[in-house]
Amino acid sequence: MTHSMMPERREGPVDPMPKSPSPLDEGGGPRRPDTGSPEKDSLMKRMRKVDPKQAERYKQRTGE
């Protein structure tokens, strides 16, 4: 599965924007993910490090 990158920007902030890297060139997605558990990769490690109580700690006010 491949996705073409967005076209190059012609009116960049300073210089013309470079072409976005091809996902195939750099190995960046969107590959179909491994449908198994990410047990052995860093994602599961990240998830296990999350503080289980952090949703309780968030305490945000309504905004807009």
Next chain:
Amino acid sequence: MLNRIFGLETEYGLLIHEDRPDHSPTWFAHKIRDHLFQVQRRGVLDLHHRGHDEPPGNGGFLTNAGRIYLDMGHLEYASPECHSLMDVVASDRAGDLLLQRTIEALGFCDQVSLIKNNIDHETDATFGSHENYLVPRRFPFSRSGMAPLVTFLVTRQIFTGSGRVGSAPLQDAWIQMDRLLVPRSTFGTQPISELPFQISQRADYIVNDFFEWVQQNRAIVNTRDEPLADPNQYRRIHLLLGDSNMAEYATALKLGTTGLVLQLIEEGHAPQELEIDEPVEALQEISQDQERRWLVRLQSHKMMSAVDIQERFLDCAVRHYSGQDEETDWVLAQWASVLHDLRGDYQKLVGRVDWASKLWLLNCFREAEHVEWTDPMLKSLDLEYHNLNPAKGLYHGLLEEGRVPRVTTDRLIDLAMDTAPKNTRAYGRSELVRYLLSERPASVADQLPAADGLFPSYVINWSIFQVRGRAPFPMPDPFKTYLKDVRTHLDSVIV
């Protein structure tokens, strides 16, 4: 994209990691803002009252011509006016990075995390991601004229939603019946039970189809008429029903498809007979549909899926705008791709669609750790998806693993942190901010109006600015850069 100015406003949450913190999220927000403006000198603080809740020093314009300010205790970033999807995605990410790098510079990373989401699972607070689209004043801004827009917005969440664990309680909503505001509960809406997962963060909080308020009675289409431009030429379509997206791809697709649907409406090409019977209820039902069939009832009594409805819009857009410009063609191709994949296994969308990425991560965790949806850990993981700390956030973990397509680059985001798009009025405003930074002291305390009530040394708003001693400088056309005129005006200023 042709004839469109885009902008995004993002309110961020601040997650404090300590059990008994010494400081509130608002304290951290003040520290971050002050460091940005007074130490890093990324912009100039406002010296005037912008509104009842925006006193002098509350925020200011940046060298990239966007704004950072405090709103109801939240740090908020408004992107500069952008004329391309590439610019608005880069500018949006620039806001994330400006704030994240400031937390790092302050050494706060262990104490606080910047969370780019829209809900608090515990307090049921919500905070926004607002989209802005400039349209001609002749845009059919009426219930019938905007009926296709409502249908599109209700159904686009299948690829724009960021997903959440659980649901919000029934919102205190009022709806207008003729000239009376009546509680929605009058009509017997029942509270919803707790859900495992739904595809949108904001759907539960949208309680009206059209309304002008932003803090209560949030509507699918916000009707406040504040163009921030020449009101005879322009109107600003201001949408507050969407979620903050972590995926660049989702941000680009959200803004790109919505921009094309607005063009379809402007030019009389929108698909007809797709009016949804009860759009507010449909918005929530689609978000909460655990089977992801996403069926809605139309006013014609026909049942139709959100994917089928979106394909009707896509077909019209392909018919009329294919080949219009490169960005349009990118949007049309990716819109088709996502709708195709939404008919199959949601895992195909991991990396491109935020709710799919989050659901996949949560399901992986649940399977590995044998936890139920009721486990509070899942709400904490939900938050962590939106953590902007690249060493912690789950979205950033996906990015690191190469599961996320990019539509911009780190270099472009770095550029957008400091510089404005060169093809909108943001460019002229950026020139002004740089001039003021070169001329003025860093501390707002040194810049505030003198006690004798003198006009502050400058006032900047989106469509006008004034430097003390000179005439106001209007910038009513967001498509103009005003660069030469701004330079000439500033060169003539007596300081």
